[in-house]
Each structure stands twice: as structure tokens, then as C-alpha cells.
Amino acid sequence: MIKDILDRFLSKPIVEEKDIEELLREIQKALLKADVDPRTVFEITNYVKEKLKEKPKHVSYKRFILETLYKKLESMLGKRYQPELKPQKIMLVGLYGSGKTTTAAKLWHYFSKRGLSTRVTSVDEERPAGKEQLKTLVGNAYTENLDEEADVFIVDTPGRNAVDQELIQELQRWKERIKPDKIYLVMNAETGKYAKKIAEGFSPLGISGIILTKMDGSGRGGGALMAVQKLNVPVTFIGVGEKIDALREYDPKRFISRMLGMPDIEEIARLTEEMEKKIGKEAEFNFETFLAQMEAMQGRSVEEMASMMGMNLPKDQLYKAEEELKKIKAMINSMTPEERKNPDLVKSSDSRIRRIAKGSGHTELEVRQMLNQFFKAKKMVEKLKSQKGLLGRLPKGLLKKLRF
Numbered sequence: 134m135i136k137d138i139l140d141r142f143l144s145k146p147i148v149e150e151k152d153i154e155e156l157l158r159e160i161q162k163a164l165l166k167a168d169v170d171p172r173t174v175f176e177i178t179n180y181v182k183e184k185l186k187e188k189p190k191h192v193s194y195k196r197f198i199l200e201t202l203y204k205k206l207e208s209m210l211g212k213r214y215q216p217e218l219k220p221q222k223i224m225l226v227g228l229y230g231s232g233k234t235t236t237a238a239k240l241w242h243y244f245s246k247r248g249l250s251t252r253v254t255s256v257d258e259e260r261p262a263g264k265e266q267l268k269t270l271v272g273n274a275y276t277e278n279l280d281e282e283a284d285v286f287i288v289d290t291p292g293r294n295a296v297d298q299e300l301i302q303e304l305q306r307w308k309e310r311i312k313p314d315k316i317y318l319v320m321n322a323e324t325g326k327y328a329k330k331i332a333e334g335f336s337p338l339g340i341s342g343i344i345l346t347k348m349d350g351s352g353r354g355g356g357a358l359m360a361v362q363k364l365n366v367p368v369t370f371i372g373v374g375e376k377i378d379a380l381r382e383y384d385p386k387r388f389i390s391r392m393l394g395m396p397d398i399e400e401i402a403r404l405t406e407e408m409e410k411k412i413g414k415e416a417e418f419n420f421e422t423f424l425a426q427m428e429a430m431q432g433r434s435v436e437e438m439a440s441m442m443g444m445n446l447p448k449d450q451l452y453k454a455e456e457e458l459k460k461i462k463a464m465i466n467s468m469t470p471e472e473r474k475n476p477d478l479v480k481s482s483d484s485r486i487r488r489i490a491k492g493s494g495h496t497e498l499e500v501r502q503m504l505n506q507f508f509k510a511k512k513m514v515e516k517l518k519s520q521k522g523l524l525g526r527l528p529k530g531l532l533k534k535l536r537f
């Protein structure tokens with residue numbers, strides 16, 4: 134794991150040639166895992182190696198290496214996107230199954246949540262199922278009226294297996310009818326470096342931005358992200374899951390943290406603050422605060438939480454974790470307010486455990502296992518609290534840059 138190598142690297146008093154080699158090798162592995170194509174991977178690590186020949190004057194060698202890598206990646210991954218929250222018509226285009234319909238619903242959720250009245254339609258005339266899919270996702274926000282008044286109007290369009298003349302002509306006709314302010318090309322990040330070719334196929338339409346879907350979890354998508362940078366069309370949003378709120382504004386910094394498996398400290402700090410506001414800074418770690426924490430995280434998948442911590446969990450583990458959380462929630466909901474405040478009360482009473490098991494539809498053994506986990510987590514949280522000063526000891530500028 135690159136995070137461990139980095140930790141070791143940063144803690145060494147003297148950097149030797151072999152340490153750099155080891156670090157570069159790990160970086161290569163991480164980039165390949167992020168789906169960056171091998172030629173680009175070599176280009177990146179060679180660049181860093183070359184740069185190292187210029188001995189840094191004002192900063193430490195270690196910091197120089199990391200900053201060089203970071204800047205290189207940043208230059209290859211484009212700019213952060215911040216959407217304008219103003220009235221606009223958005224038309225979504227893309228190949229079959231790229232995620233257009235899901236993204237239409239996600240954008241509706243995104244803009245409505247920010248106070249803009251948002252309507253959605255589909256002009257996929259060949260497949261009524263597509264319209265039904267969208268209706269199910271957005272409910273009353275769906276309309277068949279292409280001229281309906283709304284702050285934000287989102288139009289889903291039909292896809293094809295490949296970009297062809299016929300598709301472009303059809304989309305061109307819709308463009309003339311709808312007169313969108315923005316045309317977003319929705320692409321599956323798994324297309325890797327071919328994303329560039331696909332985007333070129335759609336370019337006669339005048340693409341204003343790219344939305345890459347299926348960027349969930351493992352930090353893959355580096356290949357597609359780098360490929361489309363060559364087009365001068367910004368990446369606007371990324372899809373990070375199947376749920377309606379799994380849409381994020383594109384931020385290369387966050388992607389780099391994720392790609393290199395480094396925790397996104399800024400995001401974690403923000404979340405912690407959010408939680409502390411909700412449950413009080415000095416709050417004790419008990420079932421009540423635990424539940425409140427889970428609620429504060431709502432809308433975030435376990436997958437996102439894991440990747441925020443710089444962990445790449447396999448899919449089946451993520452699924453298990455999600456199920457586990459549901460289970461714990463049901464158990465806490467079966468506790469009395471007193472028990473939630475005082476976990477020891479539960480631990481030491483068989484009859485309470487029995488009652489909670491019954492109330493939540495689980496076995497006593499499962500409740501005991503949950504208690505074990507809970508007390509382990511409590512220990513960890515207490516340990517973390519006492520280490521709070523640790524981050525403050527790292528160089529500030531570097532922290533900001535690397536977000537770890």
C-alpha cells in the first residue's frame with residue numbers, strides 16, 4: 134500500500150537511492166491500478182526521476198519528491214469544476230449504458246437540493262422503458278413537455294453502441310429543438326484511454342463538459358480522466374455509485390488522494406467538524422453518539438468512506454460493511470435511551486442483550502459480536518483523540534497539497 138511506503142519514506146532521516154526506487158515502484162503500481170495506461174505511467178515516474186536531479190534548494194528532499202509527483206499528476210488531471218447555480222438547460226448524450234438516465238436523475242437531485250426548481254425529461258422515443266426508468270427515479274419532476282418552465286431543465290437522450298452518423302444527426306435535431314445551454318457527454322470511466330476516441334466522436338455536437346460515471350471505490354478511472362484532458366473539454370461531475378446522490382463535482386485533488394491511496398484529510402476534517410457540531414465536541418463515545426455519527430455520514434456509501442480513508446476495499450467487503458451497519462442500527466434502535474448513553478449497562482446484562490436481540494430481529498450472539506466491535510471502536514476513537522496533535526506536526530504546505 135502506497136500510504137505505508139509514504140509513511141516510511143517520510144519518517145526516514147536520510148533518503149537513499151533505494152528508497153526513491155521503492156517509492157517510484159509503488160507509485161507505478163498505484164497508477165496502473167488506477168487504470169492509467171503503462172506509457173503514461175512511465176512518463177510520470179521518469180519525469181519525477183529527472184526532476185530529482187535538480188537538487189532542491191529551499192525544501193527538504195522528501196518534500197520535493199512528493200510535491201513534484203503531486204504537481205505532475207495535477208497537471209495531467211485538469212481543473213476542479215464548480216458548477217454555476219443558475220437557470221440552464223442541460224442535454225445529456227452518450228453511448229448505451231454509459232449512465233445517462235441515472236445521471237439525469239442525479240443532476241435533478243443535485244440542483245433541487247441547491248434550491249433550483251428542476252424538471253427532467255427523456256427524448257428516448259425508441260425505448261419506453263428508458264422513460265419509465267427516469268420517472269421512477271425523479272417522480273413528479275418528470276415531464277413530457279419540452280418547453281416547461283423550470284430553473285434547470287435536464288434532457289436524457291437515446292444511446293447507441295457506437296458513435297455513428299445517424300446518432301449524431303438525431304442528437305443534432307434534438308439540440309436544435311431543445312436549445313440547451315450545456316451538452317454533457319456521459320461516459321463510463323471503465324472505457325479507459327478510449328474515452329478520448331468516444332469524446333471525439335461526439336464532438337461535432339459541441340460538448341460543454343464530460344461526466345465520468347462508475348468512478349466508485351477503487352480509484353480506477355485515471356486512464357479515462359487523463360485521456361480526456363487532451364480534448365480541452367472539462368470534466369464536470371463524476372458518478373461514484375448507483376444511488377441518486379452518488380454524484381460529485383470533479384476535483385482532481387481528491388482523485389489524486391484516492392488514486393494514491395492517501396486519506397483525504399480535508400474531507401475527514403470537514404466531516405468531523407460537521408459531526409462535532411451535531412453531537413458536541415467533548416461528547417462521550419456511546420451508542421447515542423455512534424448513531425448520530427452514522428446519521429451524519431448518511432448519503433455517503435461505505436465505499437466512499439473507505440476511499441476517503443485511503444482504503445480500497447473489494448466489492449464484497451463493501452457490501453458486507455453496508456449490511457453490518459444496517460444491523461447495528463437496528464440493534465441500537467432497540468435499546469432504551471439509558472442503554473444508549475451507557476453501553477456498559479448492556480454489556481453486563483444478559484437480559485438486556487436478549488431483549489435487544491429480540492427487538493431487532495437478531496440473535497444474542499450477533500448482539501454480543503456487535504458489542505465487541507463497539508468497544509473495540511471506542512478504544513480506537515479514544516486513542517485517535519489523544520493523537521490529535523500528530524497532524525499538526527507535519528509541514529503545513531505539504532499537508533494542504535497532499536491532503537494527508
Ligand SMILES: Nc1nc2c(ncn2[C@@H]2O[C@H](COP(=O)(O)OP(=O)(O)OP(=O)(O)O)[C@@H](O)[C@H]2O)c(=O)[nH]1
Pocket residue numbers: 227228229230231232233234235236263291292293345346347348349371372373374375379
Ligand atoms: N457503480 C455505478 N453504476 C452506475 C453509475 N452510473 C450509472 N450506473 C449504472 O449503470 C447502468 C446503466 O445506467 P443507465 O443510467 O441506465 O445508462 P444509460 O446511458 O441511460 O443507458 P441506455 O439508456 O441504455 O443507453 C445502471 O445499472 C446504473 O445503475 C455510477 O456512477 N456507478
Ligand SMILES: [Mg+2]
Pocket residue numbers: 233234235263289
Ligand atoms: Mg437511458
